[in-house]
Amino acid sequence: MYEVNAPPAGVAAALPVDERFMTLALEQAAGGLGRTAPNPPVGCVIVQGDELVGRGFHPRAGEPHAEVFALQGAGERARGATAYVTLEPCSHHGRTPPCADALIAAGVRRVVVAALDPNPLVAGRGVQRLREAGIEVTVGVLEAQAERQQAGFRSLIVRGRPWVVAKYAMTLDGKVAALREGNGAVSGPQAREHTMRWRDELDAIAVGSGTLGLDDPALTTRGVPGGRDPRPVVFDRRAASRPQARAWRDGAVLVTTPDSDASAHEAAGITVLRAGTPADALSGLAGLGVSSMLLEGGPTLLSAFLAQGLVDEVRVFVSTKLLGAGLSPLTAPARPMHEAQELHEVTVEPLGPDVLITGLLHDIPRV
Amino acid sequence: MYEVNAPPAGVAAALPVDERFMTLALEQAAGGLGRTAPNPPVGCVIVQGDELVGRGFHPRAGEPHAEVFALQGAGERARGATAYVTLEPCSHHGRTPPCADALIAAGVRRVVVAALDPNPLVAGRGVQRLREAGIEVTVGVLEAQAERQQAGFRSLIVRGRPWVVAKYAMTLDGKVAALREGNGAVSGPQAREHTMRWRDELDAIAVGSGTLGLDDPALTTRGVPGGRDPRPVVFDRRAASRPQARAWRDGAVLVTTPDSDASAHEAAGITVLRAGTPADALSGLAGLGVSSMLLEGGPTLLSAFLAQGLVDEVRVFVSTKLLGAGLSPLTAPARPMHEAQELHEVTVEPLGPDVLITGLLHDIPRV
Numbered sequence: 001m002y003e004v005n006a007p008p009a010g011v012a013a014a015l016p017v018d019e020r021f022m023t024l025a026l027e028q029a030a031g032g033l034g035r036t037a038p039n040p041p042v043g044c045v046i047v048q049g050d051e052l053v054g055r056g057f058h059p060r061a062g063e064p065h066a067e068v069f070a071l072q073g074a075g076e077r078a079r080g081a082t083a084y085v086t087l088e089p090c091s092h093h094g095r096t097p098p099c100a101d102a103l104i105a106a107g108v109r110r111v112v113v114a115a116l117d118p119n120p121l122v123a124g125r126g127v128q129r130l131r132e133a134g135i136e137v138t139v140g141v142l143e144a145q146a147e148r149q150q151a152g153f154r155s156l157i158v159r160g161r162p163w164v165v166a167k168y169a170m171t172l173d174g175k176v177a178a179l180r181e182g183n184g185a186v187s188g189p190q191a192r193e194h195t196m197r198w199r200d201e202l203d204a205i206a207v208g209s210g211t212l213g214l215d216d217p218a219l220t221t222r223g224v225p226g227g228r229d230p231r232p233v234v235f236d237r238r239a240a241s242r243p244q245a246r247a248w249r250d251g252a253v254l255v256t257t258p259d260s261d262a263s264a265h266e267a268a269g270i271t272v273l274r275a276g277t278p279a280d281a282l283s284g285l286a287g288l289g290v291s292s293m294l295l296e297g298g299p300t301l302l303s304a305f306l307a308q309g310l311v312d313e314v315r316v317f318v319s320t321k322l323l324g325a326g327l328s329p330l331t332a333p334a335r336p337m338h339e340a341q342e343l344h345e346v347t348v349e350p351l352g353p354d355v356l357i358t359g360l361l362h363d364i365p366r367v
Numbered sequence: 368m369y370e371v372n373a374p375p376a377g378v379a380a381a382l383p384v385d386e387r388f389m390t391l392a393l394e395q396a397a398g399g400l401g402r403t404a405p406n407p408p409v410g411c412v413i414v415q416g417d418e419l420v421g422r423g424f425h426p427r428a429g430e431p432h433a434e435v436f437a438l439q440g441a442g443e444r445a446r447g448a449t450a451y452v453t454l455e456p457c458s459h460h461g462r463t464p465p466c467a468d469a470l471i472a473a474g475v476r477r478v479v480v481a482a483l484d485p486n487p488l489v490a491g492r493g494v495q496r497l498r499e500a501g502i503e504v505t506v507g508v509l510e511a512q513a514e515r516q517q518a519g520f521r522s523l524i525v526r527g528r529p530w531v532v533a534k535y536a537m538t539l540d541g542k543v544a545a546l547r548e549g550n551g552a553v554s555g556p557q558a559r560e561h562t563m564r565w566r567d568e569l570d571a572i573a574v575g576s577g578t579l580g581l582d583d584p585a586l587t588t589r590g591v592p593g594g595r596d597p598r599p600v601v602f603d604r605r606a607a608s609r610p611q612a613r614a615w616r617d618g619a620v621l622v623t624t625p626d627s628d629a630s631a632h633e634a635a636g637i638t639v640l641r642a643g644t645p646a647d648a649l650s651g652l653a654g655l656g657v658s659s660m661l662l663e664g665g666p667t668l669l670s671a672f673l674a675q676g677l678v679d680e681v682r683v684f685v686s687t688k689l690l691g692a693g694l695s696p697l698t699a700p701a702r703p704m705h706e707a708q709e710l711h712e713v714t715v716e717p718l719g720p721d722v723l724i725t726g727l728l729h730d731i732p733r734v
Contacts, residue, residue, distance in 0.1 A: 170540075172710065173541065173697035175697075177704070179701050306689060314539065318724065319707075321709040321710060322678075322728075323704065325700065326695075328695060334546050335545060335547060336547040336550070336551070337544070337690065342688040348717045355722065
C-alpha cells in the first residue's frame with residue numbers, strides 16, 4: 001500500500017488515489033526526457049474533483065518546475081485540489097523557489113507523489129514540508145514507472161555517473177553485421193522508430209572509433225516530431241578519428257586516454273575528455289551534465305562496458321532471420337556460462353519482423 | 368470460407384462447423400506424433416448433435432487408422448453423426464482397409480476434414496468417395512494447424528526427405544556456449560521441458576561428431592509421461608566417433624561419407640548411412656522412415672544444413688542474459704545481410720528467463 005499521512009483533524013479520511021492521473025503526470029514528464037539534465041524529468045497534473053484543471057512538466061534546467069506550470073494552468077481551481085507529481089516536490093531554493101511552497105500557497109489539499117527525490121537536499125523534506133502545512137500526502141503511486149523514467153537523474157545524483165543503456169540489433173543467430181558487404185539493415189522500420197525515440201529521450205549517444213571509421217554515422221534523431229539530437233560521445237583511445245566526421249557537431253565529446261594526442265580535435269573545438277577507464281569516462285561525462293547515455297557502439301565498446309559492469313539497461317532487437325557468418329554483439333569478457341549477467345524487469349515485444357527484448361542489469365538508484 | 372459440397376436432395380443446408388471439435392481431433396492426433404512414420408499422425412472425433420461420442424488417433428504404422436478407433440467408440444451412435452478428421456480419409460487399400468469406406472458403412476452423415484492428403488494415392492479421392500456416397504464433406508477447417516502437425520509426413524511424401532527443425536538456445540548476445548568451462552545451462556527449465564517434448568514428437572534427433580565428442584549426450588526423452596526416444600542420427604564425416612558413445616543405442620544411425628572407414632561402427636551393429644552431402648543424407652534418412660528430425664547439433668552441423676537450404680523450421684530459446692565471448696549458433700555461410708533467410712509464421716513466447724522464438728524457413732509441403 002501507499003504511504004499516507006493521517007488526515008489532519010477535521011478532514012475526512014484519505015481520498016482515493018486515481019492512478020490514471022499519475023499516468024497522465026508521467027506522460028507530461030516524458031516531454032522533458034533528454035532535455036532537463038542535470039535536473040529530473042518531472043510531470044504534474046492538478047485535479048479538482050474528477051476534473052483535470054492543470055498540467056505541466058519541467059522543460060529544461062533553469063526553467064520553472066512542473067508544479068509551477070500546472071498551478072498556473074489551474075489558477076484559482078488549485079484551491080482544495082489534488083496535485084499528482086511524478087517526483088517529490090523540492091523544498092530547497094535552487095534556480096527556482098521551492099515547489100512545496102508553491103503548492104502550499106496555492107491551497108492544494110492533497111499531493112500524490114510517485115517517487116521520493118534521491119537528492120540529499122530534498123530526500124523526504126519536500127513531503128515533510130507539505131505535511132507540516134496540513135496537506136495530505138500520498139507517496140509511491142506508480143513508483144516503479146516513475147523511478148524508471150528518472151533513471152538518468154537518479155544515477156547522476158546517487159552514483160555520480162550516467163545511466164547507460166546498451167542498444168543493438170542482431171539476427172536470430174546472434175549477428176549484428178555481416179562479414180560481406182550488401183544492402184539491408186538487421187532490423188525493420190519499427191525498430192528504427194524506437195531507436196530514434198530513444199535518441200530523443202537520452203542525453204547522449206556513444207559509439208567507438210571503429211563504428212565512426214566504418215559508418216561515419218550522423219548520430220542524430222530523425223523522424224521524431226519535435227525531436228532533438230543527443231550529445232555525441234566518441235570513445236577513441238588513440239584520438240585517431242577524423243575531426244571531419246559527421247558526429248563532431250556542437251557539444252560532441254571525444255573520450256580518449258590521458259596521454260593521447262588530441263590536438264587536432266581540440267583545434268576543431270571538440271570537447272576532449274581524458275579518462276583511463278570507462279568508469280572514469282562516465283564520471284567525466286556526469287561532470288558535463290550527461291545523465292543518460294545510449295550505447296550504440298560496436299562489439300568492442302559494448303564489451304568493454306559490460307566487462308566493467310557499466311551497462312545498466314539493455315535493449316535488443318532480435319530480428320527473425322538467420323545470417324550465418326557475422327559479427328557478434330559482444331566479444332568479451334570470457335566468462336563461464338554461470339557468470340553470465342542476467343537481466344531483470346524483462347519485457348518482450350514483437351515489433352514487425354523483430355522482437356524487442358529489454359531488461360535491467362542494475363537496479364534504478366533509489367534514495 | 369471452407370469448401371463444402373452442395374447438400375444432396377432431401378438434406379437440409381450445410382450444418383455449422385464447430386472448430387472446437389477439430390481442435391479436439393488435432394489433440395487426438397498429437398498422441399501419434401513421432402510414432403506413426405512413414406504414416407501421418409491423424410486424429411478423429413465423432414459428434415452426434417453436440418455430443419462427442421467417439422475419438423481416436425493413429426498410434427503407429429500397421430495399426431488401425433484414427434477413424435476406426437473413433438467409429439468403434441461411437442458404435443451405433445455414429446449413424447447420422449459428424450466425423451471430424453485432421454486428414455482426408457484414405458480411399459485405398461494399404462495395410463488397412465480404406466477409412467472412407469468405414470465412415471460410409473457406419474452411416475456417418477457428414478465428414479469435416481482439416482487438410483487434404485498430399486499422398487498421390489489419396490489426394491482428393493477420399494473426399495470424392497465420401498461425396499459420391501451422399502456424405503456432406505467440408506474441407507479446410509483448421510487446415511494450417513493440421514498441415515503444421517503433419518509437416519513430417521507431408522515432407523516425406525512430397526519432397527522425399529524429413530522435415531528438419533533446427534533448435535538451439537542462445538544468450539541475448541547470441542552465444543550457445545561459453546569459451547570457459549563452468550556450470551549452468553544457457554536456458555531455463557521451461558526450455559528444457561519444451562525440448563524434451565519435441566524429442567518425443569519428432570522421429571529423429573541429429574548431432575554432429577563435435578557434440579558427440581564433447582558432451583557424449585544421451586539424446587533421450589526425459590520427463591515426458593509416456594514419452595519415447597527419438598532415433599539418434601550422428602553426422603560424422605570421418606566415422607571417428609567412439610562406438611561406445613551413449614548415442615549409439617538401438618536404431619541409431621551414423622551418417623558418414625561414401626569412402627570413410629566405418630567398420631568399427633558396423634561391427635557394433637550401428638546403421639551406417641553413406642552420403643556425400645546433407646541432402647543425400649536426408650534422402651537416405653527418408654528411406655529409413657524418418658519423417659522429421661530435430662537438429663540439435665552444434666554450429667558446424669547447423670551451418671552446413673542452413674547453407675544448403677535444408678532447415679525447414681527454427682526454434683530458438685533466447686536467454687535474457689549476456690555472456691561476452693562465446694560460441695555462435697551459426698558460423699557460415701558468409702552472406703551479405705540482405706541475403707539472410709527470413710522466418711515466416713513467427714511465434715514469440717516468453718518462457719521464464721527465456722523467450723522462445725519459432726518460425727518457418729520453408730512452407731509446409733501441400734498437395
